[in-house]
Amino acid sequence: MLGTLIKIRFQAIADSMFRSSRGKKVSAGMKVLAALLGIYVVAVFAALSYLMFAQLCEPFHLMGIDWFLFSFMILAAFCLMFIGSVFFAQSQMYEAKDNELLLSLPVPVSVILASRILTLYLMNLAYGAVVLLPGMAAYAVKIGTDAVQTVIFLLIFLLLPLLAVAVSCLAGALLSALSGRIRRKSLVITLLYVAFLALYLYGYTKLMDGMNYLAAHGDTLADALRKTFLPLYQAGAAVADKDLFCFSMTLVYILVPFAVIYALLSKSFLAIVTAQKNSAKRRYRQKTLRENSVVGALVKKEGLHFLSSPGYILNGAFGSAVLIAAAVFLAVKQEYVTMIAAMIPGAQAALPLGAVSAACTILGTVLVSAASISLEGKCLWIYQSCPVSPMQLLHSKILFHLIISLPAAVIASAVCVAVIRPSLPDAVLVLLSPAVFCVFGAQLGLIINLNFPRFDFVSETAVVKNSMSSVLSLIAQAVVGLAPLGLYMLAEPVRSLGGTVILAVYLVILAAASAVMYRVLRGWGTAVLESFS
Amino acid sequence: MLRIEHLTKKYGAKTAVDDLSLHIQKGEIYGFIGHNGAGKTTTLKACCGIHRFDEGDIWVDGTSIRTDPLSCKKKLAYIPDNPDIYEFMTGIKYLNFIADMYRVPKEERNSRIHEYADKFELTDALADPVSSYSHGMKQKLAVISAWIHRPQLIIMDEPFVGLDPKASHLLKEMMREHCGRGGAIFFSTHVLEVAEKLCDKIAIIKGGRLVISGTMDEVLGADSLEEVFLELEG
Incomplete structure (x- = not known):
């Protein structure tokens, strides 16, 4: 009996990784x-x-x-x-x-x-x-x-x-x-x-x-x-x-x-x-209820869900917290940048590229959108029976991912520009690239989650932390985040283009990929969402 | 109000609903009866746009749910058999969220939410998270959320399960009131006595196929619904 119970426990852990609730095997x-x-x-x-x-x-x-x-x-x-x-x-x-x-x-x-x-x-x-x-x-x-x-x-x-x-x-x-x-x-x-x-x-x-x-x-x-x-x-x-x-x-x-x-x-x-675990009862006071647009209400709902679960907050948005902490550290210890630039030959020229790559890699650990479809769970019927288009739901999830990641990206980019003091074109690229990466990451996470949804979860934390969708999203975003710096360091032909050109190409690719993914979500994504039952 | 024509829904090789046709008029309470797995929930979910279907079509007040699901959804409300509601919201936030989804004007949402919450004696619990609600309280919340936007058609899957006798009585009154205003109700139930007393028409489904449908008199004759149901179920 004991063996069976332990087996079930580990089976549940493995299951949360390797099976989608639509019966699709990984x-x-x-x-x-x-x-x-x-x-x-x-x-x-x-x-x-x-x-x-x-x-x-x-x-x-x-x-x-x-x-x-x-x-x-x-x-x-x-x-x-x-x-x-x-x-x-x-x-x-x-x-x-x-x-x-x-x-x-x-x-x-x-x-x-x-x-x-x-x-x-x-x-x-x-x-x-x-x-x-x-x-x-x-x-x-x-x-x-x-x-x-x-x-x-x-x-x-x-x-x-x-x-x-x-x-x-x-x-x-x-x-x-x-x-x-x-x-x-x-x-x-x-x-x-x-x-x-x-x-x-x-x-x-x-x-x-x-x-x-x-x-x-x-x-x-x-x-x-x-x-x-x-x-x-x-x-x-x-x-x-x-x-x-x-x-x-x-x-x-x-x-x-x-x-x-x-x-x-x-x-x-x-x-x-x-034991009864009901939290302290609140006294209801009637107030005039506030109206929201459909997408506004859906975004608000995402926010309430996020704030209700420590597992979701800690595993889904840790990257944003780390990025802000890193920006504060950089602002306080500016001499580190000067030190690194002085120690490594050619590092000064690569600083904007390195900053963008580091910021994007950290932002890639934000897994809000990668878990957001799965987290609808058994309540999916609410959206399905309401007069809400699939794209409105997807918009709300993209927007909420941006609410969590974009402020951190903007703060970190601004601090990087202030500390590194790059040229004007580099400064623009440093400011824009992480922001566009947030849009890219939000949509990539959604596409992966639409492919690997998990509605019959036992623990929300497991969905955000261990599900196939989250793991794949993490890996894919890390690869894309590290790409500019990695290519700069490892490939001489790429390096010869110079940091500014590489960053400009990176930004264009990110923006183009985001636009393509948006089209994919409008077509394939909405069809997949409608097919869930 | 609701017209189901030759509805067929398959899950892989299994046909859950087979060539089902039903017409529900304005002002009717239409009961849907069948054993477990007969295809009731699948049919109800297809009617409110949750399930896609393979053949046939469904019209809500003349609009096809296949071609214009959003317009249809604006006119209807759905209550599932198991009220899985966002547990991270409080009762009032959930009701306001639903009101937002249906664009209910501010004044109306305030008055309707509080009117129905008072009726179901749920007002005091509106500030509590749904996670702390009992099954019956969640069911009451689902009922209130279905009535907020004054839909023309209300589709309910086993709506009386979990409700206390007082709430059940209230719900029956609300159903009659709704149909009195020209709305329609299509609901499934296993409680044959309720169906017999409440419904204007009933349909019995078996193995995904419609066995019989019509007014109570047409279906029952001199027998009770229980006798007819058991006989048809064989």
């Missing part, structure tokens, strides 16, 4: 492409972990504080597991749509709980593997290891996710309880997630900045850690010194909290998942 080629992309992402993260720990191995070993390296590895892995799984724990454990269905079946609550926890465990194990395994590999290569040390390390690697599961479940339960009592639930969850992520990224950048400091002053920091946080010291020492006492204590630190949380959840799971 081709083997697409599956291979998605798998390759997944492997690429994992490989990049693993390589980063390897390089980071490889840099620290020798200095720490020379100082005789190998344990600090392992403590550090374990802490980094734990943080990644927690951040990666806390919201998943909330949505999959306490707010899963099939909780009530499963509770109505002759399946013991303990088995439902175990299936959820095991899924979380496997997910955390994967997060841990990206940090811990390359870390250990770096240690084995730089310092060397033996069988006992490897076994102890592997045991900790296999058991550490249990601690992350326990903490995530606890935090997820708190989030779930909180979200049931607050009005602006999606805003609070989005802010919390951004805060978590910002904290992690801040820690990570500080760590990279202070890598040399860490290597030089590791012993002082290690001493401080040993005195203040014994469990982390013991976990590191268990591996580094093959200390069985420390290993036993580490097992206690991992298994006891997990057992306590599991026991608590076993007793309260039913109460938590069946």
